[in-house]
Amino acid sequence: MEKDICLRLSTLGHPQRLAVFQLLMRRYPDRVPAGEIGSALDVKSSTLSSYLSALLQAGLVTKTREGTWLYYQADIGGIRETLDTLLFDCCRGRPDLCQPAWLDPKPEDTSMKDTHYNVLFICTGNSARSIFAESLLRTIGGERFNVYSAGTKPSSELNPFAIEVLRSKGHDVDSLRAKNVNEFMDEAAPKFDFVFTVCNRAANEECPAWEGQPISGHWGMLDPVKSEGSDAERSLAFQQTYGTLKNRIQAFAALPIAELDQISLQKAVDDIALNY
The missing domain is CATH 1.10.10.10 (Winged helix-like DNA-binding domain superfamily/Winged helix DNA-binding domain)
Structure with a gap:
């Protein structure tokens, strides 16, 4: 060992x-x-x-x-084995020595017991997938979630196919705009409880270390913006992306967040990526 x-x-x-x-x-x-x-x-x-x-x-x-x-x-499994060995052999099982600072209990810390959770969805352009996720969670999750989305590209704009899909599903699109992730990295930005990447390229990049170490999830999927063919074929690609994200958002919104510890909640978020 x-x-x-x-x-x-x-x-x-x-x-x-x-x-x-x-x-x-x-x-x-x-x-x-x-x-x-x-x-x-x-x-x-x-x-x-x-x-x-x-x-x-x-x-x-x-x-x-x-x-x-x-x-x-x-x-x-190998990573956990390594961390467990360091904790129990090196630190003699003393969490006061080896536990990460962000896991230290704080009297004023309510952790995941809050009734409102701040959620950020990230993709490359913030033109379709992350916009879908933002709109879906705002609709499905209701007042439990404060939802945001952003892209890693310096600038972008909303995709017209994405806007049409959202409009056809009854979402409010008037307040939507493409945003850059830098908007959420200053001191005035919300402190996020969950940060999701919904495209592989954004997850491949070295994302910022979000303050408070929120639960992170990778829900990668193909970019409908890159779909080819007729307008009808391209529209179908956006519809399929919307449907996949809807299934994942419904599963996420149904989680008993306040009842789960950090590790269980992270596993639940990972399982959604595997099963939906």
């Missing part, structure tokens, strides 16, 4: 291997193709192969094959 832990720590001591591992953690529970990892991190395939081999050998990632494609996923 001690040998395994030393190998994992030394493997993550390499900056580029750490970057690969961090990307897979941001994308969890996705299984990510090797080519997409290399493209996101601008790493040659031969070099990436050596990084992934080292992470596999250390028990930090898993690999699956589908046809000619190789997919990689963060090995949560």
Whole structure:
């Protein structure tokens, strides 16, 4: 066991291997193709192969094959084993020494017991997917949620197909606008309880460390903006994206948030990505 832990720590001591591992953690529970990892991190395939081999050998990632494609996923079991070993062997099981500061109990901290939760949805352009998610949770979740969305691109605009879908479903679209994630990074911004990425490209990027360490979820899906064909075919792509997000938002809004601890809530959010 001690040998395994030393190998994992030394493997993550390499900056580029750490970057690969961090990307897979941001994308969890996705299984990510090797080519997409290399493209996101601008790493040659031969070099990436050596990084992934080292992470596999250390028990930090898993690999699956589908046809000619190789997919990689963060090995949560290995990661938990490493953290548990550090906590119980190194810190002798003393949470006062090793527990992250953001988990420290505070008398004034109500955690997830509030009746209102601030939620942010992020994608690349804030033109369709994150706008759908914002509108859906505002409608389905009602007053329990204060909902926002943003994009990582410097500038964008709402997609007309997306607006038409929302309008046809009865959503209020007059107040919607494309926003940049920087709007939510200053001191005056809301303190978020949940932050979701709804596209793979946004999740691949090194997102900011949100104050308070909110529950984070990755609900990646194809970008309907990139769909091709006739207007009817493109409209169908937007309808399908809306439908997928609606299922996920309904499952999320139904969670007994106030009754779940941080770990259980994070697992519930990950499960939604896998099952809807």
